[in-house]
Amino acid sequence: MSWQAQIITLYPDMFPGPLGHSLAGRALEQGTWACDPVQLRDFATDKHRTVDDTPAGGGAGMVLKSDILAAAIDHCLERQPDLPVIAMTPRGKPITQARVREIAGGGGVTLLCGRFEGFDERIFEGRPVEQISMGDIILSGGEMGALTLLDACIRLLPGVMGAASSGVEESFESGLLEYPHYTRPVEWEGHMIPEVLRSGDHARIAAWRKQRAEEDTRLRRPDLWERHIGVRDQSPSGAQRKTKGQRS
Structure with missing residues (x-):
């Protein structure tokens, strides 16, 4: 069974991106892991496929809507109920190598990529979503963080690195x-x-x-x-x- 990577994103064409090359790319071709981008806009309910709205209380930018996020997460959980759902956000807990090993040791992961000003906070109250940060930096969206996390996990999958001791x-x-x-x-x-x-x-x-x-x-x-x-x-x-x- 392949290690499954579901990525909820507004830019599915960014995946597998660089993970389609080198060791990760070879592992993808061999079926060691599977890449399944999910377009967030597919869960919008209006003709404009709207996924965001202005911040409550005012302020700059736009916020991803909780109802649209929930629909996308529910879709992914229905397909892969045992995978942890992780949101890429600077408000999250900093990632560690120990947590990477835990994720890599499971059946895969569902990643939620933020954009704009981020997520409606209620999504973390209404769905089982773990918040993870890749560091004290600001990116344009969660996709680059998701690629980094996936790379860290994929290299630990059995057979991806040449020697079993390569990463020790x-x-x-x-x-x-x-x-x-x-x-x-x-x-x-x-x-x-x-x-x-x-x-x-x-x-x-x-x-x-x-x-x-x-x-x-x-x-x-x-x-x-x-x-x-x-x-x-x-x-x-x-x-x-x-x-x-x-x-x-």
Whole structure:
């Protein structure tokens, strides 16, 4: 059974887009996953196929209507009732690699792409919709975020990456940024590949990579480092380990 991707959008021609190429494209051709864009305007009830209206209380822009959104979501739930419905919105919870793995480990996902000023808030009260943000940035719509989330999931599907271990040491998989990579030539414009990577000593290489991953995470992403330290200092029971000098 293919991993199913339903995408509710005003621009179905944007899919599969870049996901029709490279590893994701090959997996799509092989039936590992299926791409099913759903045109939101198909659920409009007037001759103009209206999907939005002015904000209640005034203000700039337009807001996607809850009744039209609900009809589209109900259609997708009827076809794929077991798939989570996720709205791409900057008001959502920031995505994590752990959540990506959960989504990839299921049967697929239904993605709801916003436009204009976003969604009528009542859609989140009336339907089981999870709100996810791809980062603290502003995009023109949810489609680019949806493509990013789909790419993150598809690469984790069985058989998509060449080797089973290909993604194990990627950034965020262990809670750290990935260590830096080098390849030939050994010297480029006076810059050398670190000696340890040319030593053939696998234990030293592993230790160096671990040290660099920790150093780079601490310096570049202190938020990740704090979380990593917190997880590392948890005992198997979930209780915080006592540090030196700490009293019970």
